[in-house]
Amino acid sequence: MENESFYLTLPQSTVEVYLPDGRVIRGERGKDVQKFLRVLPEWDNPPIVGAIINDELRELTFPITIDARVTPVTMADTDGTRIYRRSLTFLLEAAFEELYPDYMLTIDHSVSSGGFFCQIVGNGKISEIDLPRLETRMREMVQQDIAFTREQVPLTEAIQYFKDHGNEDKVRLLKYRQKDTLVLYRLGVHRDYHHGYMVPSTGFLRWFAISPFGDGFVLQFPRKHSPKELLPMPAYPKLLNTFHRYGKWLNRLGIESLGALNDAIHSGRIREIILVSEALHEQQIAEIAESIVNHANQIRIVLIAGPSSSGKTTFSKRLSIQLLAQGILPFPVEIDNYFVDREKTPKDKNGEYDYEALGALNTRLFSEHLQKLIAGEEVQMPKYNFKTGLSEPGEIARLQDGQVIILEGIHGLNPQLLPSIRQDQTYRVYVSCLTQLNLDLHNRISTTDTRLLRRIVRDATERGYSAQQTIQRWDSVRRGEKLHIFPYQENADDMFNSALAYELSALKPLAEPLLRQVPFGVPEYIEAKRLLTFLDWFLPVDSSLIPDNSLLREFIGGSILHDFKLWEKSEQGYLNY
Known part of the structure; x- marks a missing residue:
């Protein structure tokens, strides 16, 4: 029997927009999505600046021609903040060109x-x-x-x-x-x-x-957690100086923008760019080591901190090698071994254990052990068992004369980590990927994007994570950085810029296949698509050209420093260099 419920007809003059919370907006077919979303009582709280339409990020001018699933994108969302800041930059450009056409x-x-x-x-x-x-x-x-x-x-x-x-x-x-x-x-x-x-x-x-x-x-401009408010602008002279130093170096090398880097790759000059970039890193590390050596009679602890995927591990090892070359014996201490028992760990707003909070560390025991090591005493160090969530007895340690303790961790610049250690006994280094190589004068390359691409490649190589999984965790990682790292960056005695001028060109052929595996329809697809579009601007560089001690090798694999260790047991059973 013929089913009379199905029949050909003409399109209706209206279409429906289905919101994630079940609400439906009906409006005239072909109108911009902003006209649909403006009927929402929350249209301006926080302000809606874009929309995800049938799993694709779109502008508010995108026309709705068929019934669609629509998720508003606001200034409290990561994609919304990008849309707002990009548009504000364009407004600045236009006003500046009008007022100062000769500048x-x-x-x-x-x-x-x-x-x-x-x-x-x-x-x-x-x-x-x-x-x-x-x-x-x-x-x-x-x-x-x-x-x-x-x-x-x-x-x-x-x-x-x-x-x-x-x-x-x-x-x-x-x-x-x-x-x-x-x-x-x-x-x-x-x-x-x-x-x-x-x-x-x-x-x-x-x-x-x-x-x-x-x-x-x-x-x-506003941050996404307060989309209608401008935060006070603190001074950041050390970070600004680090940016300026790198920018001047890029200008001297003649690669002040991505177009210039692509020129160097196209003309076969990339080996020179790689070698000079790596030499700059080595120069920076040697200068930091020299500063430590010049104050060796005072400095007993070197603290290293920085956001995720900044290359802190490789930097720590290369700094240790430089210190060894200048007669200082480094002694690494793993801060993670000083976690409190899991049941005592603070919890975040979602009720999950917050291992990034300072309260997750036994700072009293940590400070006490460091004081004893500095005094030349023997210490029974803890070992945190990540399976049981309990602190267990670890190795026995004692420093030799002239040894310097090396600490790497997110709280390294927080003064509350070692409140009982004299400040003149510590040397604090902030490590971050502070790129100054932009697409052009108006289109900047985000240091966050560089770090995310580093992490996507490393997670796939070393941890077996997909790009989707890494992107999924990234917002949580960023929240921890903003809370525990960035507020203390100016406490550093020195800053190491881990950016390499050529690195996105080297990451491109490794990251692109991983990003293409993110399936359409999942929330992470939009970010993967954005990164793929971004990488389209770069000419690729063969990773075989990268030295085996390069900081970039921490993320792409093949680092000669991967198994480098600074200590071993002495005949007396102590941990020592």
Whole structure:
């Protein structure tokens, strides 16, 4: 019998949007998704700046032509913060070009309190720029609610546009683009490409400030945990100096942007770039070791801290080798062995054990043992059993004369870790991947993206994790860094920049196959797709060219330092070098 419930018909004039919480919005077919989402009472709390439509990240201008599953993306979400910051940067570019057409602006690096450090490049000076006037013009443009126009143009047209405007950094980058088209955004007469989506119009960009800082200024924006609030901007002279030092080195090498690096790879100069990059690392490590040696009569403990995938393990080993070469005997102590019993471990807001909290460590016993070791006494060290969650008796240790204790851990810069140890007895080193190599003057490369790609490759090689699993854990890792590491980075006596100019080109052929395995439809797919699009800008580098003691080998495998150890048992049964 024919089923009369099914029949051909004409499309209805309306479509339905299904939200994750079960609510349904009906509206006119073909209208932008923002028109659907504006009916929500939470439209502006926190502000919605994008949407995930049928498992794909989209702009709010994306038309809804069929019934769709839609998840709002807000400024409290990672993708939402990217959309907002990218759009705010574009607004800054447009206002700056209007007011100062003879100057060149560069977006350099992020500021932990929420912001981008910006500079004037070329012959211009920051003193010649009226920052209050610039901010006022940006706010006027926000009030005018000017639309961001998205247009896909032939690549040749885009290249010619940037040639005409003197943007040689963009021209160099685009000549290696594989696609024959490029998406440009327009705001008034200003045009540029950006690595990712934008808000529909300037009216969305209500929260920002411009603050003078050093030889530049900071474009401040909200953090995702407080999307309508600007946080106070702390001073960070040591970190800023580290960024500047690396930027100057890149300029001397002639690879101040990714286009220049691609030129070096294309012309066969990558061996030189690798060798000089590695030499810079060795120089930095030798300088840190020399500082320790110069104060060897005081310094007894070297503390090393930094965010995930910064290369702390390889740095610790290479620093130890440099110290050995200069006559100092390092003695490593594993902070993880000082975990309290699992039942005493603090819990996070989800009721899970928080091993990253300082309270997860027996700081009293830790400090007591270090004091005894410094005094030359014998110590029965603990050994934490991760299977049972109990602290057990470990090895017996005693330092030789002139030995220095090496500690690596996330709390290394926190003054509460060793409150009873005199500050002049410690030397604190902050290790992080502080890249200054950007796509071009306006499109920065996130240091976080570099670390995530390092971790994806390492987790697959050493731990058997898929890229999806690594991406899934990344937000939790980042929360721990913001809580336990970044607030203390200026406590460091020295900073080691673990970034390598060529590393994303070397990670590209290793990371891409892993990212392509993330299946469509899972939450991590959007991030995997974003990273794959990002890596498209890079020419690949063969990992066989990378030295076997390179810090990058910690993540791609093949490090000669993998099994390097600093201690062994003495004839008396003590742990010693």
